[in-house]
């Protein structure tokens with residue numbers, strides 16, 4: 001459940017938005033309407049996937065190279081670092 005609004009604030013929202021809103025986005029504070037975004041098993045509610053923290057996931061679904069690593073060389077460098085860490089730990 002999102003941050004609870006005071007009764008007075010709720011009535012203001014009822015007047016302004018035409019609904020008795022009691023929840024706002026846990027991230028940006030926007031009043032939640034009929035559409036709200038939650039994460040399974042968590043109580044927070046958000047106004048959008050972006051606020052829920054899914055912006056990166058959405059971006060990574062796009063075709064093509066992930067934006068995280070700009071070039072193959074950079075990606076290889078990261079991979080090498082990870083392997084070094086692995087060797088160091090064993």
Ligand SMILES: [Zn+2]
Nearest residue numbers: 025028047051
């Ligand atoms: Zn939000």
